[in-house]
Amino acid sequence: MLLIRVYIEIEMKKDNKKEDIIEIPYKVTPAGSLGVLALGHVGINAWREAKKNKQKNKTFKK
Amino acid sequence: MIIILFFKVEMKKNKLLLIGWDAADWKIINPMIKEGKMPALKGLIERGVCGNLKTLDPPLSPMLWTSMATGVRPYKHGIGGFVEPRPDGEGLRPVTSTSRKVKAIWNILHHEKMKSNIVSWWPSNPVEPIDGAMVSNLFHVPNSAKIEDWKLGSHSVHPESLKEDLGRLRVHPSEITLNMLTPFIPNAVEDKELRKDKRFAGVLKVLSNAASVHAMSTYLQTKTEWDFMAVYHDAIDHFCHLAMKFHPPKREHIDQKEFDDYKGVVESAYQFHDMMLERSLALIDDNTTVMLISDHGFHSDHQRPLYIPKEPSGPAAEHSPYGVFVMAGPGIKNGGQKISGASVLDVTPTILSFFDLPVGKDMDGRVLSSVYEQNKAVSYIDSWENLKGDFGTHSDDNFEDPWSAQEALQQLVDLGYIEALDDKKMDEVEKAKRESRYYMARGMVNAGEFNKAIPILEEIFDESKIVRYGQRLAFAYLTCRKYLKCQDVIKELRNVERDSYKENKEKSPDVYLNKEFEDPLYLDYVEGLLNLHLNRPKRALPKLEKVQKSSPNNIEVILNIAKIHNLRKNYNVAEKKFIHALSIDDTDCQAHFGLGVSLLKQNKKDEAIEEFLMALEGNFYMPNIHYFIGEAMFLKGMFDDAANAFEVAVRLSPGMTRAHKYLLEIYTTKIENKAKKKFHADFLNKNIKGEITIITGLIGSAVDLFISLLMENGIKVNMRESVDKNQRKYVLPEIQNLNQDNSFLIEHKEISYVNPQYLNFLPSNYNYKVFWIRQDPDEVLKSEYEFLGKKLPNDSIPLKQLLSIEKNQKKVENWIESNPMIHLFSVEFDELKKENKEMALSINDFLS
Numbered sequence: 033m034l035l036i037r038v039y040i041e042i043e044m045k046k047d048n049k050k051e052d053i054i055e056i057p058y059k060v061t062p063a064g065s066l067g068v069l070a071l072g073h074v075g076i077n078a079w080r081e082a083k084k085n086k087q088k089n090k091t092f093k094k
Numbered sequence: 095m096i097i098i099l100f101f102k103v104e105m106k107k108n109k110l111l112l113i114g115w116d117a118a119d120w121k122i123i124n125p126m127i128k129e130g131k132m133p134a135l136k137g138l139i140e141r142g143v144c145g146n147l148k149t150l151d152p153p154l155s156p157m158l159w160t161s162m163a164t165g166v167r168p169y170k171h172g173i174g175g176f177v178e179p180r181p182d183g184e185g186l187r188p189v190t191s192t193s194r195k196v197k198a199i200w201n202i203l204h205h206e207k208m209k210s211n212i213v214s215w216w217p218s219n220p221v222e223p224i225d226g227a228m229v230s231n232l233f234h235v236p237n238s239a240k241i242e243d244w245k246l247g248s249h250s251v252h253p254e255s256l257k258e259d260l261g262r263l264r265v266h267p268s269e270i271t272l273n274m275l276t277p278f279i280p281n282a283v284e285d286k287e288l289r290k291d292k293r294f295a296g297v298l299k300v301l302s303n304a305a306s307v308h309a310m311s312t313y314l315q316t317k318t319e320w321d322f323m324a325v326y327h328d329a330i331d332h333f334c335h336l337a338m339k340f341h342p343p344k345r346e347h348i349d350q351k352e353f354d355d356y357k358g359v360v361e362s363a364y365q366f367h368d369m370m371l372e373r374s375l376a377l378i379d380d381n382t383t384v385m386l387i388s389d390h391g392f393h394s395d396h397q398r399p400l401y402i403p404k405e406p407s408g409p410a411a412e413h414s415p416y417g418v419f420v421m422a423g424p425g426i427k428n429g430g431q432k433i434s435g436a437s438v439l440d441v442t443p444t445i446l447s448f449f450d451l452p453v454g455k456d457m458d459g460r461v462l463s464s465v466y467e468q469n470k471a472v473s474y475i476d477s478w479e480n481l482k483g484d485f486g487t488h489s490d491d492n493f494e495d496p497w498s499a500q501e502a503l504q505q506l507v508d509l510g511y512i513e514a515l516d517d518k519k520m521d522e523v524e525k526a527k528r529e530s531r532y533y534m535a536r537g538m539v540n541a542g543e544f545n546k547a548i549p550i551l552e553e554i555f556d557e558s559k560i561v562r563y564g565q566r567l568a569f570a571y572l573t574c575r576k577y578l579k580c581q582d583v584i585k586e587l588r589n590v591e592r593d594s595y596k597e598n599k600e601k602s603p604d605v606y607l608n609k610e611f612e613d614p615l616y617l618d619y620v621e622g623l624l625n626l627h628l629n630r631p632k633r634a635l636p637k638l639e640k641v642q643k644s645s646p647n648n649i650e651v652i653l654n655i656a657k658i659h660n661l662r663k664n665y666n667v668a669e670k671k672f673i674h675a676l677s678i679d680d681t682d683c684q685a686h687f688g689l690g691v692s693l694l695k696q697n698k699k700d701e702a703i704e705e706f707l708m709a710l711e712g713n714f715y716m717p718n719i720h721y722f723i724g725e726a727m728f729l730k731g732m733f734d735d736a737a738n739a740f741e742v743a744v745r746l747s748p749g750m751t752r753a754h755k756y757l758l759e760i761y762t763t764k765i766e767n768k769a770k771k772k773f774h775a776d777f778l779n780k781n782i783k784g785e786i787t788i789i790t791g792l793i794g795s796a797v798d799l800f801i802s803l804l805m806e807n808g809i810k811v812n813m814r815e816s817v818d819k820n821q822r823k824y825v826l827p828e829i830q831n832l833n834q835d836n837s838f839l840i841e842h843k844e845i846s847y848v849n850p851q852y853l854n855f856l857p858s859n860y861n862y863k864v865f866w867i868r869q870d871p872d873e874v875l876k877s878e879y880e881f882l883g884k885k886l887p888n889d890s891i892p893l894k895q896l897l898s899i900e901k902n903q904k905k906v907e908n909w910i911e912s913n914p915m916i917h918l919f920s921v922e923f924d925e926l927k928k929e930n931k932e933m934a935l936s937i938n939d940f941l942s
Contacts, residue, residue: 063273069305070369072312072377073263076305 062086108424109382110448111315112324112441113374114162114215115367116155117331118418119391120146122364131365134372135420138384142422143465145433146681146712147440149390151540152533153413156189158389158438159216159326163198165442165457168537169546171196173217174530176407185519186526188232189217197478197485199442200224200322204486205478206451208321211314214307215326220249224486227314228252231326234264234306236299241266256314263309267295267302274301277362281355288355296336297359301366304329308370315377322445325374333363334392335409341394360394383423383448389438391416396647397678405562406529416681421465433464434714447472454478458541528554532563539566544574555583561590568620572627575910577920578903580624587617619651628920629940631658632932649678649685656688660695663939668692683712687719690726699726717747724756733764751782751861783859787941788848790906791867792899795877796923797847800867803926807934809941810844850902853909862916863940866906869923871899 060068060075062083068075127136150158150167160173168174172195177186194217200210201224209226212218219230233250244266251257275282278297282288304327311325337359339345344353375384391414393399402408419436422428439459446453447461452473461472475481531550538547551567554560564587571580622637635658642651656671672689675682690705706723709716724739737760743753754774761771789811791797801811845865848856856862875896879885910918919940925933 064271066274066277066366066369069265069274069301069308070366070373072370072373073309073316074312076263076265076309 108448109320109378110322110423110445111374111378111382111384112322112445113371113384113386114159114324114326115330115386115388115418116159116326116328117334117390117392117413118364118367118386118388119394119414120416120418121391121394121414122360123418126361126364131361132368134368134375135386138371138375138386138422139420139430141428142384142420143427143431143433144418144420145436146416147387147389147419148437149413149415149417150438150537152407152536153390153410153415154407154533155328155331155389156216157533157537160194160198161458162387162389162438162441163200163215163324164194164196165199165439165446165454165459166196167439167458167541169534169541169543170456170458174534175526177526178530179523179526183519183523185522188219191218191220191222191230192488193217197487199445200226200228200324201485201487202446202451202478203322203449205481205483206449208449209319211311211318211320211323213311213314213323213325214328215324216328219247220488221252222486222488223252226320226322227256227318229256229260229310229314231328233260234303234310236264236266236302239268241268260310260313263306263313265302265305265309267299270298270302270305277365278359279355280358285355291355293336293356297333300329300332300336300363303332304366304370308373312373312377315374321449327367327370330363330367330388331392333359334394335412338392338394338398338412345398347400381424383421383426385441385445386418386420387438387441388417390414391418397649406525407533419462421462425467425470426465427467432711433462434711436462528558528560528563532566535570536566539570539573544570548574559590561587564590565616565620568617569623572620572624575627576907577624577628577910578907580620584617584621584624623654626654626658626661627918629918629936630920630925631662631936634658647678649675649682652678653682653684653688656685656692660688660692661939663695665692665695669696681712683709683716686712687716687722690719691722694722694726694729697729699730702726715746717743717750717753720746721750721753724753728756728760733760736760737765749781751778754778781859782861783857785861785863786856787845787863787865788856789845789865789867790848790850790853791865792869792871792874792902793847793849794869794874795880796867796869796873796921796926798877799923799926800865800921801847803933804845804937807937809937812844812846850905850909853905862913864910864916864918865937866910866918866920867923867926868903868920871896871903873923874899 060078060082062079064079064083068079071078123132123135126132127139150161154175156173156176157168160171161167164171172193173189174193176189178189178193179185180187200212201222203210204224204226207225210224210228211226212224212228214229214231214234216231218228219232221228221230228251230247230250232247236244237247238244244264246257246261251260272283275294275297278301279288279294282294288294307325307327307329311323314320315323337356339348340353340356341360342357344350344357371386378384393412393414397414399411403411417438419433437459439457440462441459443453443457443459444462444465447463447470450473452475453461454477455474456477456479461470463470463472531554535547535550535554538544538550548567548570551563551570555563555567564583568580568583568587571577571583618637619641622634622641625631625634625637635655638651638655638658642648642655645651652671652675656668656675659665659668659671669689669692672685672692675685676689679685686705686709690702690709693699693705694702703723703726706719706726709719710723713719720739720743724736724743727733727736727739737757740753740757740760744750744757747753754777758771758774758778761767761774789797789800801813804811875892878895910916917940919937921933
């Protein structure tokens with residue numbers, strides 16, 4: 033039984049993607065910021081979305 | 095019933111994330127960390143190790159980043175600069191990955207079934223078909239003014255399936271907003287005119303490039319499986335070339351408004367990189383090791399050059415010799431421990447060891463074993479180049495030597511198959527080819543491969559008479575002890591310099607604005623060093639002092655001046671000079687070492703040891719530092735510590751006789767250790783039997799004059815009496831046929847004269863002090879005739895005799911070159927004819 037439990041735990045870690053875990057609200061405006069650029073591809077996408085939709089406040093998963 | 099079940103437990107493999115920050119420098123980073131402006135990097139350092147990463151010469155990025163990715167020097171990997179000829183003969187193009195002649199780390203990992211993501215490495219266009227992903231260094235460079243027209247380049251992303259997604263993540267300069275630029279150029283918000291400045295446009299472009307690279311890398315980090323990931327950022331280097339001149343403190347010649355506008359660019363660049371680092375670190379797990387490196391530093395203080403040389407790659411004058419190295423992860427030491435002696439060549443060997451893969455013996459770098467908590471066994475193979483199999487490289491069809499392709503093209507023109515290439519383009523290609531060969535030759539000099547470098551430098555200097563090629567050639571000759579050739583090149587360069595100065599002065603009143611020299615007084619510097627090598631400190635010092643006056647922050651010049659003072663036993667003056675050098679760069683290893691020597695010679699033992707330990711921090715692997723620590727400890731009566739230091743010295747330099755001598759002394763009279771005593775005694779008996787002092791040079795008036803000088807000062811020389819045809823008695827130096835019996839030299843304690851033709855028959859296993867007497871062949875011939883009571887004919891020169899004299903002179907030079915361990919004292923006939931008090935003092939110093 034112990035072996036099975038260990039295997040399952042390891043499997044779970046393997047599936048975890050850090051990107052999906054934490055949710056922090058982050059304001060992205062069409063004017064953008066260095067912080068948005070520093071977030072990488074999610075920041076770029078959110079900023080372009082904000083520019084597109086001209087939304088003032090948008091939350092996204094970080 | 096008991097059932098035993100077995101489950102396969104998959105162990106998580108360790109992964110490695112390599113981040114490259116071109117030109118990142120500790121001199122900017124350290125104060126920013128102290129001020130809390132780079133928290134991500136601070137955290138990484140605290141979790142791992144850090145240190146300097148020594149660059150190569152020339153410090154040109156595509157050459158360096160390829161050395162980092164392959165573990166070999168540029169003349170082995172084949173990337174020789176920024177450009178190469180286009181295959182169609184239409185001029186030049188940026189250097190490509192197909193010019194690389196050896197496998198990179200990602201090729202090796204591909205062969206070993208590991209996945210790699212490589213983002214923007216320089217050069218990586220066209221991309222290679224590795225297991226994983228590769229985005230070329232050209233993919234994020236905009237090829238249009240508008241984002242909608244921005245094409246996806248061919249061969250710039252592997253696999254092709256990722257091209258569209260990654261293409262959408264590129265940031266065009268036109269998208270960058272004022273909000274994003276404010277930290278860099280705060281005045282741009284109010285000042286609309288400032289936004290028209292080309293530097294403003296430059297900041298915008300570099301920022302967009304950095305954002306593109308980062309976006310693509312975070313995408314690949316999270317969306318793909320990988321074992322190794324390498325991301326290269328060129329932004330810090332580009333920001334610094336743009337704006338380091340405006341970085342505080344303000345320099346006198348910088349305009350106040352420009353300073354106010356751009357003084358924040360460099361710091362903001364580093365802060366932005368820290369923010370990107372924070373994000374990259376947030377996307378990895380605890381099993382991932384991180385390595386952060388830079389290829390060179392960037393002068394940011396009083397060492398910033400006042401002008402950029404007007405030559406290809408001139409901006410490299412702003413680069414400094416040390417980049418950064420940080421590594422953190424499982425199995426790596428932590429607490430920010432310092433590692434020393436690392437160079438850019440060590441990156442690939444260290445990565446190979448991380449993945450428990452063998453290191454190629456043909457690699458020039460080594461594994462940085464000191465990063466690991468536990469001793470890590472390192473395995474080796476002869477070469478990864480010898481292994482067959484799939485390495486994810488370009489097919490052989492893609493590989494072509496662009497220079498050879500250019501030659502082949504020209505052949506087709508010569509044969510009439512194709513039209514002749516445009517003259518201007520051909521000229522461009524020829525210049526670029528010569529420049530690339532120049533960089534390769536510099537790389538060989540940097541590696542100590544002078545025999546390889548000299549023919550190349552000779553050829554390109556001969557073809558073009560470009561001053562900096564000649565300067566390097568002079569320096570290479572000097573280092574190889576080809577002193578006559580060095581002198582000849584210096585003479586030739588002086589003529590070129592004279593003409594060039596005149597031409598430039600006519601163009602512009604300020605000569606330094608329009609220069610092709612590497613340094614205004616480089617020739618004086620080389621000439622000064624030449625005199626130093628020839629043991630003529632009196633001639634060397636004024637030359638070097640002249641250079642120092644003009645380049646007060648040139649630390650190399652100050653160090654050489656200080657060394658002269660040490661040589662002349664002016665230890666007090668030497669101490670001041672070394673302290674001055676340290677005021678320019680307090681991390682300079684040579685300055686700490688030299689200061690330590692001058693302090694030790696003044697009996698300031700404790701202070702000397704402190705300086706030697708500082709020098710070790712910069713380079714642990716210098717045997718001389720350990721030797722002098724040993725000497726200091728010995729003088730303090732700390733014989734155990736002395737023995738330890740000397741043992742390290744002989745481990746690093748097994749032939750270091752003086753260290754062996756000290757160890758023999760210690761194990762004989764101070765510390766009981768019969769085995770070690772025997773070991774060092776055996777070494778000395780086998781290898782070095784004593785010291786012999788000789789005079790050599792062509793027999794003539796100069797040698798006579800020198801011997802007279804020695805004898806006047808009570809120094810004994812082996813002489814014998816003889817009688818000439820007029821029955822007059824005279825003495826001359828004892829000359830033996832050493833090819834038959836060289837024991838004469840061992841038996842006699844006095845200084846002996848050795849004819850150049852017998853130099854190769856000198857007994858081995860002896861240290862030599864050599865007085866080399868130099869005289870013009872014409873003068874030698876004249877004095878030979880005078881000795882025989884004859885007169886030199888006016889109307890015809892006995893050419894055969896003259897050539898024979900020149901040949902013998904060459905023998906001395908060749909012998910000196912091939913015996914680097916001799917102590918040399920060179921004397922010119924002209925100096926002997928003048929007042930000799932100074933000479934006599936120098937001779938006594940040399941003999942003592």
